[in-house]
Structures are given as structure tokens and as C-alpha cells.
Amino acid sequence: MMLTMRLVIIGGGILGTAHAFAAIGRGHEVVQLERETEARGATVRNFGLVWVSGRSAAELAITLRSRMLWEEIGGRVPGVGFRPAGSITLVRTEAELAVAEAAAAGPTAAERGFELLDPDRVRALNPALRGKFLAGLHCSNDAAVESRQAMPALRAHMEATGRYSFYAGAEARTVTGTAVIDDRGRRFEADLVLVCPGAAHTGLTRELVGDIPVRRVRLQMMQTAPLGESLTTAVADGDSFRYYPGFAGPELERLNREESQAFTAARHKMQLLCVQRLHGGLTIGDTHEYDEPFAFDVDEAPYEHLTAVAEELLGRKLPTVVRRWAGVYSQSIDPTAIVTRAQAADDVWVITGAGGRGMTLGPALGEETADLLNL
Ligand SMILES: Cc1cc2nc3c(=O)[nH]c(=O)nc-3n(C[C@H](O)[C@H](O)[C@H](O)COP(=O)(O)OP(=O)(O)OC[C@H]3O[C@@H](n4cnc5c(N)ncnc54)[C@H](O)[C@@H]3O)c2cc1C
Numbered sequence: 001m002m003l004t005m006r007l008v009i010i011g012g013g014i015l016g017t018a019h020a021f022a023a024i025g026r027g028h029e030v031v032q033l034e035r036e037t038e039a040r041g042a043t044v045r046n047f048g049l050v051w052v053s054g055r056s057a058a059e060l061a062i063t064l065r066s067r068m069l070w071e072e073i074g075g076r077v078p079g080v081g082f083r084p085a086g087s088i089t090l091v092r093t094e095a096e097l098a099v100a101e102a103a104a105a106g107p108t109a110a111e112r113g114f115e116l117l118d119p120d121r122v123r124a125l126n127p128a129l130r131g132k133f134l135a136g137l138h139c140s141n142d143a144a145v146e147s148r149q150a151m152p153a154l155r156a157h158m159e160a161t162g163r164y165s166f167y168a169g170a171e172a173r174t175v176t177g178t179a180v181i182d183d184r185g186r187r188f189e190a191d192l193v194l195v196c197p198g199a200a201h202t203g204l205t206r207e208l209v210g211d212i213p214v215r216r217v218r219l220q221m222m223q224t225a226p227l228g229e230s231l232t233t234a235v236a237d238g239d240s241f242r243y244y245p246g247f248a249g250p251e252l253e254r255l256n257r258e259e260s261q262a263f264t265a266a267r268h269k270m271q272l273l274c275v276q277r278l279h280g281g282l283t284i285g286d287t288h289e290y291d292e293p294f295a296f297d298v299d300e301a302p303y304e305h306l307t308a309v310a311e312e313l314l315g316r317k318l319p320t321v322v323r324r325w326a327g328v329y330s331q332s333i334d335p336t337a338i339v340t341r342a343q344a345a346d347d348v349w350v351i352t353g354a355g356g357r358g359m360t361l362g363p364a365l366g367e368e369t370a371d372l373l374n375l
Contacts (some may be wrong), residue, residue: 005023005028006029007019007028007029007030007190008031009030009032009033010180010196011034012166013041013042013358013363015198018154020154021073021363023364024158026164032155035170035183036211042198045325047221047277049143049234049360050082050145051357054240054243054246055244055357059245059338063364064141065364066361066365068361069147069364070223071358077157079149080145081150082143082368085144086140086142086233087138087235088137089137089237090235090236090313092133093134095251096135096255100116100135100306101251102251106249110136112211113140115252117135117138122138125233126235130314131314142233173204174204175193177345177347178192178345178347178348190347192348193348195208199352200209201216202332205350205352208342208344208348208356209342212342214340215329216294216330217355217356218289219329220268220285220286222303224322225277227276236272237309240272268289269287269288270287284318329354330352331356338361338365339365340352
């Protein structure tokens with residue numbers, strides 16, 4: 001191993017930034033290129049949830065490791081806005097309740113911090129939940145960060161080492177040997193190149209590694225004006241059980257068999273997830289669209305469904321919706337692959353496909369790559 005290596009990292013999202021953070025932490029020099037003026041992909045469009053609750057048992061260790069790293073990073077870099085707020089998944093039917101009960105009694109419940117709460121205990125923990133539900137599955141290990149301010153905060157922290165520079169508006173066009181050339185013709189020499197392009201599977205990514213086993217998934221999101229009160233935990237609805245492997249089992253099979261999802265929720269493969277931003281507004285989603293070409297505009301029906309469910313759980317009207325957007329993430333096709341690392345040359349890697357858990361797992365994936373490459 002060389003004492004100090006020069007890394008060029010392509011992509012300014014959480015994967016690029018977390019890999020830069022891990023390399024800087026190990027004493028190396030990093031140049032990071034982002035083609036937009038700021039990270040623009042999934043990272044700035046997500047909920048910022050560090051989500052432990054529904055991860056499969058096989059992914060639990062790396063998820064808990066990443067959550068711990070986020071907490072550590074949050075202590076050193078307050079600008080990432082880390083808060084260990086936990087989450088409550090509210091159940092509204094007997095079949096959903098059975099899934100929550102099974103999760104709370106499962107072998108990994110203690111590691112996840114699961115506890116089943118009756119409505120009074122739910123409200124004691126999160127007084128803003130004044131609506132209708134049978135119970136809540138509390139996950140004390142879930143957490144949140146402020147994705148849109150976290151990347152600049154992490155960069156400022158790395159810049160202070162004197163070993164890190166960030167080039168905004170710099171699209172990497174070619175990798176020759178281990179030199180990266182951007183769209184202004186600038187040449188960045190490196191000992192190691194890590195390409196973290198998010199859902200940009202074409203262009204440089206395809207040129208380097210061809211068609212890797214990843215697909216793209218599109219989600220719709222919205223954000224409200226400030227709630228005017230504190231939502232002390234993140235909130236999910238029982239539909240979320242349907243999308244997280246950690247809840248698999250006979251109870252979930254029964255839920256899927258006996259209770260069809262509401263028409264709009266099923267059509268758009270929806271769950272309700274809701275988290276309060278530091279400015280008081282709520283980030284609410286989501287939908288899942290798998291078939292390309294994706295719509296270029298947002299569909300109103302899912303927003304009506306999300307608003308109705310959120311209002312039922314909160315027992316009040318939502319504040320005005322002030323923003324709506326869609327985001328696309330890259331997901332590894334093999335459901336057991338946490339991320340796709342494709343080697344283009346001796347010291348050139350493409351790393352993407354973290355799916356709907358890339359924000360959660362970013363720090364641990366950065367660390368894992370650094371270990372694998374002996375940094
Ligand atoms: C709506 C939504 C909600 C989500 N919610 C959560 C959540 O709450 N928790 C969670 O854990 N995960 C969540 N995810 C998933 C998570 O956001 C992603 O897995 C993660 O952000 C992927 O990070 P990335 O760095 O790989 O990609 P991106 O964030 O997309 O970043 C890639 C960057 O690379 C740049 N780039 C591409 N090509 C080049 C090039 N040639 N030169 C220079 N720059 C280039 C792009 O401009 C982009 O900024 C969500 C995703 C979406 C879309």
C-alpha cells in the first residue's frame with residue numbers, strides 16, 4: 001500500500017462524498033468532480049432517512065454500522081443535521097398489526113430497537129400523531145440527516161484537511177489509465193479513480209464498464225410548509241411493510257393475500273414515509289416506478305393519496321404543499337447485492353446501485369470500499 005494515494009472521485013452524491021470522506025479519514029488526497037454546480041441526483045431528492053427498521057437480516061450489520069458512522073459524523077460535522085429521532089410505523093388494520101407484532105417479537109427486534117406501542121404510548125412519544133391507528137411499531141434506531149445541506153457540510157470538513165478539493169460543474173468525460181479528463185479538458189492524475197455516477201448508467205459509466213446489472217427506479221415526493229409543531233419521530237404507514245425485506249414472513253404474506261392495497265397505492269407501488277426537516281416542513285413520499293421511459297412530469301393521484309393518509313394519521317390538515325419533485329435512484333438487480341462495484345481497470349471502479357438505501361448505507365459503503373481496496 002502506498003502511504004498517501006491520490007484519488008479522483010466522480011460524482012458529488014452521497015456515495016462519492018462518503019468514499020471521499022473515508023479516503024480523507026485514512027490520510028489520502030482526494031479530488032472530487034461533480035458535473036452540476038451541486039449534487040443533483042437522488043441524494044438531494046431523498047428523505048434523508050437512515051433507515052434500519054425494514055432492512056433484511058443479512059443487511060442489518062452493515063446498516064447498523066452505517067447508522068453508527070452517521071452518528072459519529074454528525075458529532076464531528078454538525079451541518080449534516082444528524083438526529084437519532086427513531087420512527088413509528090402506524091398500523092391501521094388487524095393484518096398490519098400482525099406484521100408489526102411479529103417484527104416486535106422477531107429475533108432481531110432488540111438490535112433494531114423495535115417495540116410495539118399502543119395508541120397512548122405512540123402519542124406520548126410523538127404528540128403530533130393524533131389521528132386514527134391501532135398501534136405503532138417504534139424503531140428507536142432509525143435516524144435522519146439533512147441531505148441537501150449534508151454534502152456541502154461534509155465537503156467543508158474535508159477541505160479543512162488541505163487534502164481535498166471539489167470541482168463543481170466538472171463533468172468527467174474520459175478516464176485514460178488513471179487520469180480523468182473533464183469537459184473543459186482538464187486532466188486530473190490519480191492512483192485510484194472511483195466513479196459514483198448514481199443513476200447515470202450511460203455515458204462514461206457505460207464506456208467504462210458496459211451494461212452493469214443495475215436498473216433505475218423513479219419516486220415522487222413532496223414537501224409541506226412548516227407543520228407548526230414538532231413531529232418527534234419519522235412516520236411510516238403499514239403499506240411500508242410491503243416494500244422492506246425485513247418484514248417478510250407469514251404475517252406479511254397474509255397481509256398481501258387478504259388486504260389489497262388501496263387502488264392508487266397499489267398502482268403506484270406506494271408507502272407513506274414522512275420526516276420533519278429542520279425548518280419544520282414535512283418531506284412526504286413515495287411512489288415506485290420501474291418501467292422506462294419514466295414520466296417527465298409528476299402525477300397528481302399519488303399526492304392525493306399521501307395527503308389523505310398523512311392527515312388520517314396526524315388527525316389534522318397538512319400544511320400547504322410547497323414543493324413536489326421526482327427522483328431516480330440506481331438499484332442493483334440482484335436483491336442480495338447491497339451495491340454494485342464494477343472494475344473497469346486495475347485502479348478504476350464504478351460504484352452505484354445502492355437502491356433506496358444509499359443514504360443510509362453511504363458511510364459504511366465508503367468504509368467497505370476503502371477496506372476492500374486496502375486504502
Ligand atoms: C426520492 C428518493 C428518496 C430516497 N430516500 C432515501 C432515504 O430516505 N434513505 C436512504 O437511505 N436512501 C434513500 N434514497 C436512495 C438514496 O438517495 C440513493 O441511494 C443515494 O442518494 C445514491 O447516491 P449516489 O451518490 O450513488 O447517487 P446520486 O445522489 O444520484 O449522485 C450521483 C452524482 O453524480 C453526478 N455525476 C454523474 N455522472 C457524472 C460525471 N460523468 N461527471 C461528474 N459528475 C457526474 C450526478 O450529477 C450526481 O450529482 C432515496 C432516493 C430517492 C430518489
